[in-house]
Amino acid sequence: QKEVEQDPGPLSVPEGAIVSLNCTYSNSAFQYFMWYRQYSRKGPELLMYTYSSGNKEDGRFTAQVDKSSKYISLFIRDSQPSDSATYLCASSGGSNYKLTFGKGTLLTVNP
Amino acid sequence: DSGVTQTPKHLITATGQRVTLRCSPRSGDLSVYWYQQSLDQGLQFLIQYYNGEERAKGNILERFSAQQFPDLHSELNLSSLELGDSALYFCASSDGGSTLVYGYTFGSGTRLTVV
Numbered sequence: 001q002k003e004v005e006q007d008p009g010p011l012s013v014p015e016g017a018i019v020s021l022n023c024t025y026s027n028s029a030f031q032y033f034m035w036y037r038q039y040s041r042k043g044p045e046l047l048m049y050t051y052s053s054g055n056k057e058d059g060r061f062t063a064q065v066d067k068s069s070k071y072i073s074l075f076i077r078d079s080q081p082s083d084s085a086t087y088l089c090a091s092s093g094g095s096n097y098k099l100t101f102g103k104g105t106l107l108t109v110n111p
Numbered sequence: 112d113s114g115v116t117q118t119p120k121h122l123i124t125a126t127g128q129r130v131t132l133r134c135s136p137r138s139g140d141l142s143v144y145w146y147q148q149s150l151d152q153g154l155q156f157l158i159q160y161y162n163g164e165e166r167a168k169g170n171i172l173e174r175f176s177a178q179q180f181p182d183l184h185s186e187l188n189l190s191s192l193e194l195g196d197s198a199l200y201f202c203a204s205s206d207g208g209s210t211l212v213y214g215y216t217f218g219s220g221t222r223l224t225v226v
Binding site for chain 2: 045
């Protein structure tokens with residue numbers, strides 16, 4: 001079992017839709033949770049980060065972590081064509097700084 | 112521009128050959144991480160260096176090696192290349208202290224094609 005599992009999609013939505021992206025993880029030592037966005041032919045860029053359980057909001061983006069169920073979510077409100085990208089969840093914890101990534105979900109927002 | 116510089120951007124080489132990928136971290140960052148990204152495996156952690164010392168090792172093949180130099184740039188050496196080594200190779204950097212909270216910064220990658 002991979003430490004971080006993510007549905008690869010692809011996911012296609014109309015402009016303005018609410019998007020929900022989800023991951024599960026298995027390592028109980030994970031305490032830090034992040035979402036990266038990767039445009040085609042580019043490196044991943046950090047979008048959101050959270051520590052432990054709870055919600056964090058930044059503009060149209062909300063990251064949610066439920067440690068009891070080991071579930072990580074990213075919600076995108078009023079999605080835009082510019083949000084079309086691959087979204088990667090990542091987790092970290094323990095004694096080193098290694099981030100473990102999900103495989104990524106390819107999102108397309110259609111105008 | 113993320114501040115992490117990777118060269119070359121593209122590399123095409125034959126099986127059995129050896130290549131070197133180079134990474135310059137963001138100014139002030141002491142840690143360098145190497146990841147391999149393929150369609151079927153996603154982003155796989157290879158190795159981490161902190162201020163010249165190896166700190167963590169992932170699923171890095173014995174044919175692969177890396178080092179971080181005194182000026183903090185890092186090189187990933189891939190030898191006896193196989194078709195299956197074709198992938199995107201990313202370097203990322205962090206200050207080594209706040210990474211757990213803020214994540215780290217990726218370069219734009221080197222696309223390696225082995226033919």
